[in-house]
Amino acid sequence: MKDVAAAAGVGLKTVSRVVNEESGVSPAMAARVRAAIAELGFRRNDSARLLRTGSTASVGLVLEDIGDPFSSTLSRGVEAVAREHGCLLFAGSSAEDPDRERELALALCARRVDGLLVVPAGGDHGYLLPETASGLAVVFLDRPGAGIEADAVLSDNAGGAPAGTAHLIAHGHRRIGFVGDLPHIHTCAERLRGYREAMGTAGLPVDERWIATGPTDPATVGRAVRRLLTDGPDGRAEPVTALFTANNRVTLAALQALAGLPARPAVVGFDDLELAALLSPGLTVVAQDPETLGRTAARLLFDRLGRDTSPPRRVELPTRLIVRGSGELPPA
Amino acid sequence: MKDVAAAAGVGLKTVSRVVNEESGVSPAMAARVRAAIAELGFRRNDSARLLRTGSTASVGLVLEDIGDPFSSTLSRGVEAVAREHGCLLFAGSSAEDPDRERELALALCARRVDGLLVVPAGGDHGYLLPETASGLAVVFLDRPGAGIEADAVLSDNAGGAPAGTAHLIAHGHRRIGFVGDLPHIHTCAERLRGYREAMGTAGLPVDERWIATGPTDPATVGRAVRRLLTDGPDGRAEPVTALFTANNRVTLAALQALAGLPARPAVVGFDDLELAALLSPGLTVVAQDPETLGRTAARLLFDRLGRDTSPPRRVELPTRLIVRGSGELPPA
DNA sequence: CTGAAAGCGCTTACAG
DNA sequence: CTGAAAGCGCTTACAG
Numbered sequence: 001m002k003d004v005a006a007a008a009g010v011g012l013k014t015v016s017r018v019v020n021e022e023s024g025v026s027p028a029m030a031a032r033v034r035a036a037i038a039e040l041g042f043r044r045n046d047s048a049r050l051l052r053t054g055s056t057a058s059v060g061l062v063l064e065d066i067g068d069p070f071s072s073t074l075s076r077g078v079e080a081v082a083r084e085h086g087c088l089l090f091a092g093s094s095a096e097d098p099d100r101e102r103e104l105a106l107a108l109c110a111r112r113v114d115g116l117l118v119v120p121a122g123g124d125h126g127y128l129l130p131e132t133a134s135g136l137a138v139v140f141l142d143r144p145g146a147g148i149e150a151d152a153v154l155s156d157n158a159g160g161a162p163a164g165t166a167h168l169i170a171h172g173h174r175r176i177g178f179v180g181d182l183p184h185i186h187t188c189a190e191r192l193r194g195y196r197e198a199m200g201t202a203g204l205p206v207d208e209r210w211i212a213t214g215p216t217d218p219a220t221v222g223r224a225v226r227r228l229l230t231d232g233p234d235g236r237a238e239p240v241t242a243l244f245t246a247n248n249r250v251t252l253a254a255l256q257a258l259a260g261l262p263a264r265p266a267v268v269g270f271d272d273l274e275l276a277a278l279l280s281p282g283l284t285v286v287a288q289d290p291e292t293l294g295r296t297a298a299r300l301l302f303d304r305l306g307r308d309t310s311p312p313r314r315v316e317l318p319t320r321l322i323v324r325g326s327g328e329l330p331p332a
Numbered sequence: 333m334k335d336v337a338a339a340a341g342v343g344l345k346t347v348s349r350v351v352n353e354e355s356g357v358s359p360a361m362a363a364r365v366r367a368a369i370a371e372l373g374f375r376r377n378d379s380a381r382l383l384r385t386g387s388t389a390s391v392g393l394v395l396e397d398i399g400d401p402f403s404s405t406l407s408r409g410v411e412a413v414a415r416e417h418g419c420l421l422f423a424g425s426s427a428e429d430p431d432r433e434r435e436l437a438l439a440l441c442a443r444r445v446d447g448l449l450v451v452p453a454g455g456d457h458g459y460l461l462p463e464t465a466s467g468l469a470v471v472f473l474d475r476p477g478a479g480i481e482a483d484a485v486l487s488d489n490a491g492g493a494p495a496g497t498a499h500l501i502a503h504g505h506r507r508i509g510f511v512g513d514l515p516h517i518h519t520c521a522e523r524l525r526g527y528r529e530a531m532g533t534a535g536l537p538v539d540e541r542w543i544a545t546g547p548t549d550p551a552t553v554g555r556a557v558r559r560l561l562t563d564g565p566d567g568r569a570e571p572v573t574a575l576f577t578a579n580n581r582v583t584l585a586a587l588q589a590l591a592g593l594p595a596r597p598a599v600v601g602f603d604d605l606e607l608a609a610l611l612s613p614g615l616t617v618v619a620q621d622p623e624t625l626g627r628t629a630a631r632l633l634f635d636r637l638g639r640d641t642s643p644p645r646r647v648e649l650p651t652r653l654i655v656r657g658s659g660e661l662p663p664a
Numbered sequence: 665c666t667g668a669a670a671g672c673g674c675t676t677a678c679a680g
Numbered sequence: 681c682t683g684a685a686a687g688c689g690c691t692t693a694c695a696g
Contacts, residue, residue: 001689011667016691024665041462046442047388048689051380052672058422066423067408067623069401069606076399079425088439090390091398091423093411107420110378130373255610274401275607278587291399333673343683348675356681380673384688 001042008036019044059115059301060090060108062101067093070248070271070290071119074141077294078117085302087114096182098122109136115301117294120145123184137304141297143186144314151304153297153315155288157187160319161194162201164268164286165244167321169202172331173242173266175210177228179221179254180246183213191246191270209237221253229263241331242266248273255283266329272322282324293317333374340368351376391447391633392422392440394433399425402580402603402622403451406473409626410449417634419446428514430454441468447633449626452477455516469636473629475518476646483636485629485647487620489519492651493526494533496600496618497576499653501534504663505574505598507542509560511553511586512578515545523578523602541569553585561595573663574598580605587615598661604654614656625649 005015010033017025018033025033036042050056059082063071075091082089090108094101101121105128108116115137118125125140126147132138138145140152168176178195180188192211199206209231212224231237242265245251251269258265269276269285276283296315337347342365349357350365357365368374382388391414395403407423414421422440426433433453437460440448447469450457457472458479464470470477472484500508510527512520524543531538541563544556563569574597577583583601590597601608601617608615628647 005667013667013691014665017666020691026665029665041465043462043466044442045444045689046439047379047444048383048672049691050672051383051674051689052691054672056379065408066411067405069404072401072404072407073399075404075423076397076425079398079423083424088422088443089424090420091407091411092415092421093408107378110376111420112377112379130375133373134375252606255607259610273607274584275587275605275611278591279607279610280612337683345675345683346681349682352675358681361681377673380688381675382688383673383690384675386688 001044003040004033004036004042007040008033055114056112057086058088058090058111058113059117059298060105060111060113061092062104062108062116062118063091063093064096064119064121065093066091068249069274070288073290074119074294077291077296078298079294081295081298081302094119094121096121096185098124102127106131114305115139117141117297117301118145119143120186125150137301139297139301139304141293149312151297151300151313151315153293153300153317155187155293156316156319157190158194159316160270160286160288160321161191161244161246162198163319163321164270164327165195165198166202167284167323167327168242168244168266168268169198169204171242171266171328173240174204174331175207175238175240176204176242176244177225177240177265178211178213178244178246179224179228179250180211180213181216181250188213188246195244207237210240216247216249216253218253218256221250222257225254225257226261229261229265239263240265242268242327242329245269247271251283251285255279263332264329265332266327268327270319276322277324279324279326281326281329284324284327285322287320287322289317289320333376335372336365336368336374339372340364387446388444389418390420390422390443390445391449391630392437392443392445393424394436394440394448394450394453395423395425396428396451396453397425398423400581401606402620405622406451406626409623409628410630411626413627413630413634426451426453428453428517430456434459438463446637447471449473449629449633450477451475452518457482469633471629471633471636473625481644483629483632483644483646485625485632485649487519487625488648488651489522490526491648492602492618492620492653493523493576493578494530495651495653496602496659497527497530498534499616499655499659500574500576500598500600501530501536503574503598503660505572506536506663507539507570507572508536508574508576509557509572509597510543510545510576510578511556511560511582512543512545513548513582520545520578527576539569542572548579548581548585550585550588553582554589557586557589558593561593561597571595572597574600574659574661577601579603583615583617587611595664596661597664598659600659602651608654609656611656611658613658613661616656616659617654619652619654621649621652 092104124147125145138150144152248271272287456479457477470482476484580603604619
């Protein structure tokens with residue numbers, strides 16, 4: 001910019017005016033500046049501009065895994081809203097590791113993103129307190145944050161999980177397995193609670209051996225599914241006749257495991273899958289709307305940037321039971 | 333930082349040394365600085381640091397749609413490599429719109445990202461010339477760039493598309509429909525070329541009415557599929573007995589359309605889908621490896637940042653035919 | 665309509 | 681071991 005000013009024989013501020021299309025520059029001068037800009041191939045450095053301005057026109061998004069369908073659909077919603085606000089999006093994955101979440105979130109803070117959207121991996125977000133104290137806006141998605149007062153946008157797990165479980169019960173199932181991811185993850189815990197609630201409401205006992213939580217790799221989930229379906233001999237639990245799978249990766253792994261087994265338990269999954277309707281039977285799910293989740297959280301974030309100082313809100317988005325066949329199979 | 337220096341009664345540079353854990357600060361002084369940092373809640377502004385340093389420790393990624401499974405898996409690969417290099421990732425979607433691609437890419441350039449990864453939407457990337465001239469590294473993914481000399485990492489369309497088509501021919505099909513997205517998109521054009529090549533190699537004529545390209549929304553693809561399968565009366569083309577669907581969204585939409593039809597054509601899709609193995613019949617595909625695509629492109633980008641000045645390379649990643657049933661159905 | 669000075673929050677290059 | 685000065689590339693606040 002200094003070079004442009006020198007080349008055009010004008011002051012720095014005049015170049016700035018032309019670059020920013022501010023009014024009050026004589027046409028002759030503007031033309032001279034534009035010529036110099038073209039000749040030198042000048043392009044304004046926005047990082048420098050934003051340093052002076054105070055904002056960074058960017059938001060950070062900490063996901064579980066940028067490549068997961070749930071996360072990426074959520075990102076699409078966030079990106080759309082960020083775009084509307086002229087903001088660029090930093091995206092990164094925590095891989096469900098609290099240290100990585102923290103590291104990533106703080107790196108984003110150090111860049112002074114205007115706002116931060118976090119799908120929590122860890123159970124304590126107190127590390128963000130100094131950041132919010134100095135003006136950072138934070139919104140949690142999919143799971144609430146802890147150790148800090150901030151907005152959260154979640155799916156209605158407390159409504160969806162009982163609805164899915166009750167659907168299986170309504171189709172005659174009394175022994176229903178719950179397959180979830182790590183039990184300390186908020187969504188897993190909430191959905192498990194919902195499962196128990198629906199069983200209780202129906203007056204059905206829950207055998208703790210029907211509950212399988214853990215890593216979501218196909219091998220682990222496969223073992224869990226086989227166990228749930230074959231327990232029974234030697235005084236162990238009776239096999240379940242239906243499965244409630246608590247998220248997209250668990251459902252996928254469970255379906256893969258079932259493909260290799262003779263048993264045809266009923267299945268209701270939490271989260272929709274891309275080809276769910278084309279399976280036979282079609283996969284009955286409790287669908288979330290990850291794109292709206294992302295949009296809603298981003299809107300809330302920008303409201304906060306716009307000096308909305310009302311108390312932190314918790315928004316719950318409805319889930320929707322989509323009946324396609326797998327959840328209506330009768331008990332074996 | 334100035335405040336910290338004042339509070340600790342030291343010079344600015346000493347604070348900088350402590351913050352950056354540089355050696356050569358007396359323990360007493362360091363302790364005093366650290367106390368001031370804690371008290372004031374000081375956190376270094378990386379944007380300011382990077383302005384001075386010259387790099388931004390960030391890369392930009394311009395995708396077609398951050399929420400698409402192909403794009404997001406690709407992002408996962410890019411992110412992993414960026415992380416290894418201590419870089420943050422800006423991600424954005426072009427929505428297959430050349431203007432948005434350009435706008436997004438230039439916004440990223442204005443932020444002075446160290447490198448740019450672009451899945452081209454437009455057919456001319458000459459607008460990046462001034463950027464690369466001043467040191468920006470650019471790598472194209474999935475499709476080559478145009479109007480600029482730069483690296484490109486692609487899937488082997490020229491090998492994969494004929495392989496998929498030949499697979500259908502080997503199972504007895506002579507009238508095979510090609511369903512693709514917009515014909516000007518490089519991958520669509522290449523795959524169509526591969527389809528024609530395989531048909532030619534087998535000595536089979538191609539009726540132009542067997543080729544359907546256009547938007548990938550379910551309605552449009554559905555119409556195309558129905559037309560391909562029912563043409564025949566009143567002197568029009570004979571219906572096809574098999575479909576080669578040229579990417580993930582087209583395949584998905586085609587399968588949805590087929591679910592509502594009596595016909596059971598053989599299908600081979602380009603791109604794998606999450607539940608492909610669980611359909612009945614299983615979906616035979618020519619699989620790409622989007623994560624490796626992303627990783628490879630990001631590695632190439634960082635090589636370039638490391639002053640690798642060899643001539644631009646074009647890397648082609650192999651595709652893999654995965655046989656699952658739908659591609660082996662005999663002609664009706 | 666135009667521009668010189670100060671400053672955004674850091675680091676670099678240098679001197680003590 | 682320590683720090684004052686200059687500068688990264690811009691904008692803000694002000695004066696003419």
